Amino acid sequence: MAQDFSEEGVKEISSRVVFCYGAVFVLLLFILSRLFVLQVVRGQFFWIIASEHKFKEIRIPPPRGLLLDRHGQLLVENRASFDLILIPQHVHDWTAVAKTLGQLAGIPEKLFDEVKRRAGRQPPFYPIRILDDIPYEIAARIRVHEAMAQGGGDPYDLRGVEVIPKPLRRYPDLPVGALTLGLVGEVSETQLKNSPVGFKPGDLVGTSGIEKAFDPVLRGIPGTIRKVIDARGREVSVPEVRFLTGVKRPVPGKDLRLTLDRDLQRVAEKGLEGRSGAVVVLDLRSGEVLVLASLPSFDPNRLAANISGEEWKRLITDPRKLFLNRALQSYPPGSTFKPVTALAGLEEGEVTQRGEPPEMRIYCPGGFHFGGRFFRCWQEAGHGSVGLHQALTASCDTFFYQLGLKLGVDRIARYASLLGLGQKTGLGLTEEKRGLVPTTDWKRRTFGSEWLPGENLSVAVGQGALLVTPLQNAVMIATLVNGGKRITPHLIQGQEAIPEETPFSEDHLKRIREALIDVVADPSGTAYGSRSSIATFGGKTGTAQVISEEGRQRAGGGESLKDHAWFVAFAPARDPEIAVSVLVEHGGFGASAAAPIAKAVIEKYAEGLAPEGK
């Protein structure tokens, strides 16, 4: 055994241990400094990188608020639908995913290639919708395979694929008020850019009608599911990671109790069936909108689901203009404007000669010569001698030509404005038109020319440049018969505004109301044919020219040039509760085309008032 215990042999070498130790220590310090750089200096950077890998955030759309009618009946509800989406970031194997989706969901390769192309053009964490509103069976199949997925061995690769629930609108079996309720659609590019709410692509917002006007209330707040995924792209959902998997439940939108009456609305729409037009019914005391109907429209259930691009194109290019809410569009009011002229005449003392009898009476020979032109009365035979009452009841144009001449357009316009015409009613729907009440000033500003006296005649009978929406006409008639309170129509219960008081004399208003009652009740009235055995009502017919009689004949007649038919009404006659405004585009005579629809609505309303109907 060659043991060496000599001082020399051991000392010499043992002194070298220090150098060795020093070298080791320096290397350890080097490792420590590397740790410091990775964990402290660049720790935040790596931490962020680590976080990016692990989480998958999926937005859960909130259910929109329901829309209920005044009696709590469903107008719009939600149904569950499922979207098939893909998050490019989490896809591991595009070919395998394409194959899996082909097998499980029947996605053609062409569609998947398109998805893949889109994936290349946006950030990898942006979800791409492959299909909207997939059948429940496919949704279930994909969910089940996702849940079963284990390791790399299973034949289906669904990494990056998600099935997310999305509440879609559903309408009852016989949907009503499609145009008024409005539609829901994907948020637009501009909304994405400008909205402070923080929309994400694919979010649903109201795009028309009540859905649009009250979108902030109905919309709700989206939730998110934050899932933890492992390196293989599989979801991990065990207690150990639960502190990281946040689920923020979506906040559903608020339900809205509308003032609409579903049954009444249905009657109105039935009346309009086969024609183009609108019906508005207001509670003339509160301004609640009971009916806001417009036809033609579309089946909202078809639009809430997936429709083909072709079908959509066919709908929006339909010549009948299916997406136009006619209750809010403006039309020449025709004779329904005569009560306005009458009120102006009474208030301005042009009918009663400064309050003193004798009253204005004229002789109607079937028209009126003015300025070298013959202004025709609709009754070619003439009305004979007529006063204000008869002029309204029988709708004598000649009387109003002369009254209009006396008043002049500006005085008429003042009363039209006081009755709510030429301005938005305050309903709140963005589709609402302002209409137009011309004045001399308006003509100067718009055309740069002076008002011609002959134009006063046209305006007095509701022609010329005048434009009124069916809704405005309902407000107008309501104000005339409710004691001069101009109500603000509204669609949401409890949003009643204090009506605006008008300076009209009660006596004048009463005279007009009596005349309007006789329009229906008196055999000489233009709507006598539409009188009802069930309900009493007053009203005014209107037949608005779309084009002058000469022009029409030159164009060879034709449906699109036929006059618009109007009827504005109130019921019951003596103690009115509702105002009704009916417009039928190119319907011909107001008395025959529009009044029967109003009658049907009023009778339905009266039925609801009867004790057994409650």
Added chain:
Amino acid sequence: MFQQKFRSHLHLPLLSATGFLLAIGILNLHSATLDVTTGGVSSLVWSQIVSMVVAGGLGLLVLMIDYRFFSHMVLPFYFLSLILLLLVALFGKEVAGNQNWLVLGPLTFQPSELAKLALVLILARYFSDNPAYGRRYSLVELIRPSLLILLPLGLILSGKDIGSAFLLLVLSASFLFFAGVEKRVWILFLVALIVGGTLAYRFALSPHQKSRISAFLTPKEDPKGTGYHLMQSKITVGSGKLIGRGYLRGLHSKLLYLPEKHTDFIFPVLAEEWGFVGSTVVLALYALLLTFGFSIASKARERFGLFLGVGLTLLIFWQVAINLGGVLGIIPLTGVTLPLLSYGGSSMVSILVAIALLLNISMRRFIF
């Protein structure tokens, strides 16, 4: 007699540092092997505890025999390790591109772990037997020890275990330099290293090993491919930040982003959960362990004990340095386990036996 000596002469600080590292190792291994989808303690933890007990028992056995007795056993031990290496090169089981596992019935073990110990022992014996009083070893004098080194090195390389080969190389080199060599040898060694390294990279390394080296040189070029392991390792370590995510909360490792997390990549698991603070504590424990190792060696009363003490301490040091250097991206990843922390029975046995030998040297410095 033994009992008394055992108590009075046992190097308690070294034993404590070892104990702490073993305890941390078990806790960390539990975290590393925790299956987040099922939970519960992994069987690997139990298996590691069994390894510890077996290795500890072996260590105790080593402790009871005077270490100088082993100086007689170095040759048989060395040749046994060579035979095993030869067997593994011929019939070994391949794991992750390395053919370094030997299957003996129900047991599998890595002869390379045994070879490391055997090499340290035989080199200690050689240099203690051949003193160079007052001068340095010349090139000629180093031919025999070089042969002793190259035999196992060649066998290990033929098994494509680049990690162990690299470890043997730096271990032997540092050992020779500690023994003292002439300046010419230094220069020759550096030249040989560069030429040999280049040739090895060109002709001897498998694609698997080459890719690991190129991944080290340019990790960002293909983060999901070859550079993936290194990138994920750095992300895991870095995301621990100063104080870490907390025990069992190191998700980057849990969610399988980190490969081989219970063996080669055990340290990132710890670094992610305990942050820079925890990593420093572990590093300090290693530093202490090495300090005690060197101090024991320097206090040895005869040459064999001295060389053996330094050799064993260097063995532990290089494993720590190569493993940490690899996972922290200082040097290429080579697949060397982290002493006391990595999962693995062979490694556990070789390290605990090494520590037992150090304790043995320390305990018997008073008997002369």
